[in-house]
Amino acid sequence: MMTAKHVFGTLLAALVVMLTGCSGLPSSGDMPPVSTLEPEPYEIGVGDTISIHVWRDPELSQSIVVRPDGFISMPLMGDVKAEGKEPEALASEIGTALSEYIRTPEVTVMVTSPASKEFRNRIRITGQVAQPQSVAYQPGMTVLDVVLIAGGVTDFAAEDRAVLHRQIDGKYQSFSLDLEAVLEDGDMQTNHPLQPGDVISVPRKALFRGEL
Missing domain, CATH: 3.30.1950.10 (wza like domain)
Structure with missing residues (x-):
């Protein structure tokens, strides 16, 4: 006969599996390449x-x-x-x-x-990094470059659930990143080149996911 504790444990395990397999975000492998279009004519902005x-x-x-x-x-x-x-x-x-x-x-x-x-062309990284940053974009900059500029991830970072937000056709779309593979395994598959306006967010580990 299953006790209430056993029932709760079974339900919690099922929830963890379900959440792990259903992040809802497309892989960053499906992310469109960095734009190679000719730059648009410069428009004067505030502060220029x-x-x-x-x-x-x-x-x-x-x-x-x-x-x-x-x-x-x-x-x-x-x-x-x-x-x-x-x-x-x-x-x-x-x-x-x-x-x-x-x-x-x-x-x-x-x-x-x-x-x-210069402001529009910045790249941001937020969440569980040592120093959240807004940095000026440089040609050739990658995900790893920005993570290192931010001082790396914290001990509470859910590295395998990082997200890259990119503006496509005027709207931000989100793609999953596996910083754990990049930082710990040297797997560069999600070390994508960045483009101006990109935002990287690194979430905190969650108890209900079994990460703590």
């Missing part, structure tokens, strides 16, 4: 420093940081929306507006400090 040069009119030329509201201030023109525009488009808009005050203005706009791009 841009240099505006008006030929033969140094008083109108300036170097300015795009404000948090996405605008810059120009002599004669007042506030001008810069966020979301390509440098050539902004130069054309400024030139058209200045033509009311000076004859045939020639305007060039250059992004001298692309702060917004």
Whole structure:
């Protein structure tokens, strides 16, 4: 005759097996490759420093940081929306507006400090790592690189249940990672190359999974 303790143990074991086999996430082996598409034209963003040069009119030329509201201030023109525009488009808009005050203005706009791009191109790692990080993307960077930058995983990390979140067609999709295989067995199958915007999360070990 089974006691209540035995019944509970049997149910707990069945639950562990079920949860282990049904993570619900696709393997990162099914993850699409890092994008090899040509980069899109650069759009000015908040925090960018841009240099505006008006030929033969140094008083109108300036170097300015795009404000948090996405605008810059120009002599004669007042506030001008810069966020979301390509440098050539902004130069054309400024030139058209200045033509009311000076004859045939020639305007060039250059992004001298692309702060917004650097922020968008960062990679994040969160959860059970020594130092959760937001790091600047570097070409060739892999999952292992970011884990090492974060100081490795903690003793409470469920390494085989790590997840890589990647933005695909404008939406984040999640893929399973096996950091235990990478770190302890040298199995590089899930040591994937990363791309800007990727997020790696390392969950904590769970008692109901039999990990503690």
